[in-house]
Amino acid sequence: MPRTELRLTVPVRSAAPTSTRPNVKKLYExxxxxxxxxxxxxxxxxxxxxxxxxxxxxxxxxxxxxxxxxxxxxxxxxxxxxxxxxxxxxxxxxxxxxxxxxxxxxxxxSEPFRFLDLPKELRDRVYETHILDAYHGRAQHRLEGNGRLNSAPRPSIISTSSQVLDEFLPMFYMTTKFRFEIYLNRGSSVAGVPIGFTGVPRWIRRWARVTVKKNATHLRQVSVVGNGRAYFFTFSPGVGLRVRYPESLDQLRKTDWDQHVAQVEASRRLRELNGEAVLTALTSRPALWRQGA
Incomplete structure (x- = not known):
């Protein structure tokens, strides 16, 4: 399935057209x-x-x-x-x-159109269009200097029904690139001061607990970007977990990252997990963020 960015728009029915004759409305849906x-x-x-x-x-x-x-x-x-x-x-x-x-x-x-009466294949195409229109394939989040996570809004289509929620979210997390932008300043979390890479594990855990929840298995790409450095965490069923870290890291830190990723991937295969490995790689070794950033 092509990777897209989500920009969700929900169609709003326009007001009923009226006849040119007064006090007579036309028949509409x-x-x-x-x-x-x-x-x-x-x-x-x-x-x-x-x-x-x-x-x-x-x-x-x-x-x-x-x-x-x-x-x-x-x-x-x-x-x-x-x-x-x-x-x-x-x-x-x-x-x-x-x-x-x-x-x-x-x-x-003139009966109202029922979206859920469409075949599943057509509903999936509508979901893909909403994802493409809403975020253009990238949902951006920002780790603010005051210690708050400013998250991109969740797609409004998920509020329509529980069935749409269950069908849409797996596709959303599977096809959207999640990007976290942070400030960098010696790991400080004082209000008004950039928090730096040291806050990444804590905020990713909160994001996973509050927003992602059971859909972690569908995650495919999360990136962390700040101060000219970028970390890309990706998962695909055929390849497994991969992490691309900044080339500017020294060899010792690169070795630490490689060992960490290999351990997470081995555990993932043993436990038969999927996108959850992305979250594990991001959060289970806080020391890597203190050293590598």
Whole structure:
């Protein structure tokens, strides 16, 4: 699956389009029941049908069947003018040969769209688009000088339902590059003073505990960047855990990192873990951050 960045946008339904005639709204997605009771009677009155109330489509159908066929056919064209294009396009031309059939087709065509009715493959494509639009493949976090972690917001789509949450988050963590930017100044955590690399393990643990939680297994890349140095932690099922550290480190520190990564990777294979190894490599040897940064 291509690695992307997440920028999540949630479509917001625009206000219902209104007819150019006053006090008559067009039929659009989701307002069929209201339209039948409150707006259609005004439309039908223009065609000489003067009944004032229709409690439901079924009540209206019973009444229309009592009309002459010519009168019913005349009304079809009047109603079609009061239907928005998106709803009208979901009905067949043959549906308009009968007023009763046309109204029934309009009710079905105007039902609100249910995202979860889509096949899983199509839902995944929507998730990928949201991830790409929201963060462009990179979710940036900042370790502030006052000791706080300023995290990128979580995608708003996860608030729609528990099913969307369970489907979306694994893909989000698997395809997003998480980047932590820090200040560097002798490891101080005094308010207003940069905290440096020494605070990395503590803040990564907090991020994992509060935000990532059970989705740690889906992590694929986390980077830590500050003061011109960058550490890249990656995991892939075929290759395993890899860490790329700054070339400017001395040989002794490079050796320490290599040994640490090898130990974490061996433990990962033994325990059959996945992205959790990225968090382990980031947090289990605080001394490496004090030495190497």
């Amino acid at each position: 989701g307002n069929f029941s209201h339209w039948i009771v409150h707006d259609l009677q005004t439309v039908l009155q223009r065609s000489g049908i003067t009944r004032k109330t229709y409690e439901s489509l079924e009540t209206l159908v019973v009444y229309l069947k009592s009309l002459h066929r010519h009168a019913r056919d005349k009304v079809v064209g009047v109603i079609a003018e009061q239907v928005c294009a998106t709803v009208l396009s979901r009905t067949a031309v043959s549906d308009r040969h009968s007023l009763v059939v046309f109204l029934q087709a309009l009710r079905q065509a």
